Amino acid sequence: MRTRPLKVALLGCGVVGSEVARIMTTHADDLAARIGAPVELAGVAVRRPDKVRGGIDPSLITTDATALVKRGDIDVVVEVIGGIEPARALITTAFEHGASVVSANKALLAQDGATLYAAAERHGQDLYYEAAVAGAIPLIRPLRESLAGDKINRVMGIVNGTTNFILDKMDSTGAGYQEALDEATALGYAEADPTADVEGFDAAAKAAILAGIAFHTRVRLDDVYREGMTEVTAADFASARQMGCTIKLLAICERAADGESVTARVHPAMIPLSHPLASVREAYNAVFVEAEAAGRLMFYGPGAGGSPTASAVLGDVVAVCRNRLNEATGPGESAYTQLPVSPMGDVVTRYHISLDVADKPGVLAQVATVFAEHGVSIDTVRQQGKDGEASLVVVTHRAADAALSGTVEALRKLDTVRGVASIMRVEGE
Amino acid sequence: MRTRPLKVALLGCGVVGSEVARIMTTHADDLAARIGAPVELAGVAVRRPDKVRGGIDPSLITTDATALVKRGDIDVVVEVIGGIEPARALITTAFEHGASVVSANKALLAQDGATLYAAAERHGQDLYYEAAVAGAIPLIRPLRESLAGDKINRVMGIVNGTTNFILDKMDSTGAGYQEALDEATALGYAEADPTADVEGFDAAAKAAILAGIAFHTRVRLDDVYREGMTEVTAADFASARQMGCTIKLLAICERAADGESVTARVHPAMIPLSHPLASVREAYNAVFVEAEAAGRLMFYGPGAGGSPTASAVLGDVVAVCRNRLNEATGPGESAYTQLPVSPMGDVVTRYHISLDVADKPGVLAQVATVFAEHGVSIDTVRQQGKDGEASLVVVTHRAADAALSGTVEALRKLDTVRGVASIMRVEGE
Ligand SMILES: NC(=O)c1ccc[n+]([C@@H]2O[C@H](COP(=O)([O-])OP(=O)(O)OC[C@H]3O[C@@H](n4cnc5c(N)ncnc54)[C@H](OP(=O)(O)O)[C@@H]3O)[C@@H](O)[C@H]2O)c1
Ligand SMILES: NC(=O)c1ccc[n+]([C@@H]2O[C@H](COP(=O)([O-])OP(=O)(O)OC[C@H]3O[C@@H](n4cnc5c(N)ncnc54)[C@H](OP(=O)(O)O)[C@@H]3O)[C@@H](O)[C@H]2O)c1
Secondary structure: OOOOOEEEEEEOOOHHHHHHHHHHHHOHHHHHHHHOOOEEEEEEEOOOOOOOOOOOOHHHEEOOHHHHHHOOOOOEEEEOOOOOOOHHHHHHHHHHOOOEEEEOOHHHHHHHHHHHHHHHHHOOOOEEOHHHOOOOOOOHHHHHHHOOOOOEEEEEEEOOHHHHHHHHHHHHHOOOHHHHHHHHHHOOOOOOOOHHHHOOHHHHHHHHHHHHHHHOOOOOHHHOEEOOOOOOOHHHHHHHHHOOEEEEEEEEEEEOOOOOOEEEEEEEEEEEOOOHHHHOOOOEEEEEEEEOOOEEEEEEEEOOOHHHHHHHHHHHHHHHHHHHHOOOOOOOOOOOOOOOEOOHHHOEEEEEEEEEEEOOOOHHHHHHHHHHHOOOOEEEEEEEEEOOEEEEEEEEOOEEHHHHHHHHHHHHHOOOEEEEEEEEEEOOO | OOOOOEEEEEEOOOHHHHHHHHHHHHOHHHHHHHHOOOEEEEEEEOOOOOOOOOOOOHHHEEOOHHHHHOOOOOOEEEEOOOOOOOHHHHHHHHHHOOOEEEEOOHHHHHHHHHHHHHHHHHOOOOEEOHHHOOOOOOOHHHHHHHOOOOOEEEEEEEOOHHHHHHHHHHHHHOOOHHHHHHHHHHOOOOOOOOHHHHOOHHHHHHHHHHHHHHHOOOOOHHHOEEOOOOOOOHHHHHHHHHOOEEEEEEEEEEEOOOOOOEEEEEEEEEEEOOOHHHHOOOOEEEEEEEEOOOEEEEEEEEOOOHHHHHHHHHHHHHHHHHHHHOOOOOOOOOOOOOOOEOOHHHOEEEEEEEEEEEOOOOHHHHHHHHHHHOOOOEEEEEEEEEOOEEEEEEEEOOEEHHHHHHHHHHHHHOOOEEEEEEEEEEOOO
8 A cells, every 4th residue: 555645624514514524534544555655634714713623633723714725745635615715726726736625515616617627637636526416315427427328318416405304394293394494404414505405596506417427418507497396385295195106306317318408407206206306305415317328327325414414525536536546537528419408498297286266166177278279288186166266177198388377377367267276297207 | 529439348238238239329429428528339259149139230240248358458348248157268368458348247246356456456457347236326435435425324125126016016916925926027017037026036146246335344245134025924924014113125225333344245124115116116226325424315226227327327338438548547445444244134124923812811821922032122012803813923123133033932832822914124223
């Protein structure tokens, strides 16, 4: 074994960073054996230098992250600060100064992955980011490497633990959204400002990253259609149950049937209870992958948390260190297909629509006519009446999202339709 | 991109090999883009040269596998013949002649992986074998690479599709073993001679491979305790259901509580219906991994079949080709911990024991005394009487397998115990 250690600069020492530092210390011998050389923590950049950080040599702490990555003797920069700047500038500076980078920063990778990849390639360095999607679950490496000999057609996953916790609570207790969110907040599963999670921004970033890797093309955050889950109600869960379904916030990346374009989207959807994703409880994450030769695969595990995320970061650190000892680099960006990303209107799926209608003869015929005029074929209709008011629950066959939107718009104009109570996509069949 | 192609020699063109050849042809452009150079099928070794093999240039077919691997211009040898010889000799010859190897051969890797690894290392070549365990499911790479920064404590999986199909049938239809086996055979899920599957030999080979990788030590096939599932009865499933469990044939690799030894075993076991492995149906495989930092992960997918297995083989081909272009090799054997493999008697788990006993007062006290004398603590007892005969179902707390064996031996000697109807381990809690 080489005795000169590889040097790691840790940028950020919060929830994830402190666990990375801890494991690097407590498991130093194992890491050395697996890499073929010792690894050493060469510096730790933080914002608040005076905070007590147990187990970390205070002389390693600095507030000057830029100087740390510019030192020139750093082999691997671990970026666990988060956000766009200064993370982006620090990463590109790291490449310029001969270091490879391991990052957990989904926001940055989704927004500007291409720039980072290009910088890594220009300087012959590695950019690894297993921790950025689905925390501890090995997903980036299986998609980039294990399935490199296959053609992936679909990636569908629960990639946000906070929202899965909330939806699981609503499902199992009958609670409404706000009540379930309050519980998630009290238990530390939701942040004080839960917007990024509940509005689907976090999941959308992950969808962009996953779609790019799965389809070997470039998908930006703006390309991802996004709907949050704040409007899912207890009534939606009741409807879902009547169909043998539950509701999950899904990130779905698909290749179009003709193979010439892709789509990426995040929204709540009903999925059958028999689908493997339906039984993903609490804050767990799981990603379902459909590949041409491999068939249907699923990857399941904790999607966040300090130590699970640190596990993924350190797996990347080991890989990057091995690459350095080999004087090689791992797979870079693979965006050779340059497939266009189609808008949401082109997505083809099924729908569950609840309408409040007048309880009089002929309403169903009117409604059915509107669906037919828009080319949306109906699978089942359920009619329930009470006191002159009635509800109609329509489940469609597969149709384009644009056709469904047109249908709904036309339905709203019918005198006999008092309101559209909910529209939910049905996936996983 | 480099234009000179990398050359692949395919040894075996059966269920798996024919799919490897097909995908290499139909997806040549994708493979080239992902590798950074084209790959070319340079020769295909088979036993029966005259068999019609659609889509394969007949001039590539040879019966002289040895000459093919000795050609000297081969970059990657794909070994999908199976069995010990000539596969082993061909693989070592390939290394000697400057080729890396991708194999799907679990039997050979479990029996003699160390020799193959040593040969690969001596000649600076890669040995990859993702397809050898759980077919298409990315498992070897996640364990070897994604979790390289973590400490794995337990790997527990359904790694044989045939037996899972049979057990799932028994569970869902109430069928007996023979009836379910007949159905599996009729549907092509079981071979004419199902011994390797139903007696657990196939799963034991996979357990040896998984334990070695997970614990960074060497585990040989002989180190794996093995019990088949031919004696699982419909009555066992009924008992399992009463406990909220089902029965699966599990491969379990564990680190001992003190961390100083490991165990590997294959046997049928009850697991709670709430455990993610319980819902793995039909011939699917799934592997549950518990790691110190990452927590509980699960990998799920098709464990066999021509095209899923070929997907895994080709993922390895891409990786090995990239390594060659980088003039590097991937991770080799990592057996640095040299942990001893403890015998089955040291395994600690829970047990479900059904006894046929005389229906008279004091029997329960006698039986309980025997458990206590052997230090096996009882969790629950259920007593059922009919016509002077009775049955006692005992579920224990965690105990060493040796203590349980001693208990059962002593129970058999009691006059009041007419027979031990079944003993089954209870896992996954
Ligand atoms: N937490 C998770 O479960 C999880 C899961 C997957 C991915 N991630 C990703 O991992 C990254 C880090 O997340 P986290 O939860 O560990 O965040 P965190 O707890 O907020 O920690 C951020 C760290 O960065 C430091 N920092 C902030 N601005 C800095 C600057 N300008 N220069 C130097 N250091 C600076 C902070 O210093 P102080 O300590 O002095 O405040 C803190 O140590 C994010 O990209 C996140 O998306 C997190
Ligand atoms: N089938 C699966 O689902 C699966 C899944 C995971 C792993 N695997 C592993 O993959 C390997 C191959 O399995 P398979 O199902 O593809 O087997 P298979 O269908 O029996 O094919 C074996 C191939 O090897 C050829 N062969 C046999 N002896 C040979 C020799 N001495 N020299 C040259 N070629 C020879 C045969 O030639 P002919 O065509 O002329 O008979 C045949 O093409 C095994 O190690 C198996 O354990 C299989």
